[in-house]
Amino acid sequence: MEDYKYLFKVVLVGNAGVGKTCLVRKFTQGIFPPGQSATIGVDFMIKTVKVGNDKIKLQIWDTAGQERFRSITQSYYRSAHAIVLVYDVSCQPSFDCLPEWLGEIESYANRRVLKILVGNKVDKGDEREVxxxxxxxxxxxxxxDYFLETSALDATNVDQLFEQVATRLTNDMKITDERVHQYRADATNTSSSGGPIKLIDRAQTQLNSCCSRQ
Structure with missing residues (x-):
């Protein structure tokens, strides 16, 4: 079994044709797929990255942007640790639909989910509309939580996007781990001193509901 510190689920959403699949393939496989067809339902790929000395596994879910798949893709919001909302800088309508996508994120995702906004296809400089x-x-x-522009075609900011996701999620999880450790230490000290034990381990509850670990 591969050794890793944390496993995070990252979900990409946005209109069809904004380049979600190309971003995922560029990051995980280093390729720009020519003539990429529209994603049917959902697909995912996995890549392991390093954050400091820790190995972090990213499970990256690529969702279909078409309306007919919306009921399927909505179920993937709930367990996501990060959601990347993508639009095409050369397509104003894809930007105009962002409030609708944001509404879905707020309705279905965990309130503590990491939210990233990405303007893709900056290689189309002469065709930019946004x-x-x-x-x-x-x-x-x-x-x-942050915003950046990318290009899957020429790899602009693609690695930075997913590495930033991994870094922020890892740092947040380590803070949670430290709180869990402190809660348990406080409980042990209280018990050994003969005092009453009253421990509401909120950090552990958040850890169990928000993240998968090895």
């Missing part, structure tokens, strides 16, 4: 400032402003107003 300025970077507009994407950044939308991210700020709607409280995304």
């Amino acid at each position: 300025p970077e400032r507009i994407g950044s402003d939308f991210s700020d107003v709607n409280h995304f």
Whole structure:
């Protein structure tokens, strides 16, 4: 069995044709698939990355953007540790649909989920319809954890996107681990001193519900 510290589920959502599959394939396989057909339902790929000295496994779910698959893809929000909402900077309608996608995230995802907004296809500079400032402003107003622009074609910020996801989730999980350890230490000290034990292990509850570990 492969040794890893944490396993995180990352879900990509957004309109059909914005390049979600290409981003996943570029990061996990290092290729840009020519003539990529639309994703049917959901697909996923796995890649292990290093965060400090820890091996982190990312289970990256690529969801279909078509309306007819929406009821299927919504079920994948619930157990996601991070959700990456993607639009195409050369397609204004894909940006205009962001409020609808954001509504789904808020309805179905864990409230503590890491939210990332991504403007893809920056290689289409001459065809850009959504300025970077507009994407950044939308991210700020709607409280995304961070925003960046990418290109699966020329690999702009692709590795940075997923490495940032892994780093932030790992740091958050280590904070939770430390809280669990402190709660247990406090309980042990209270017990050994003969005092009453009253421990509500909220950190452990969050850990069990939010993350899978080896």
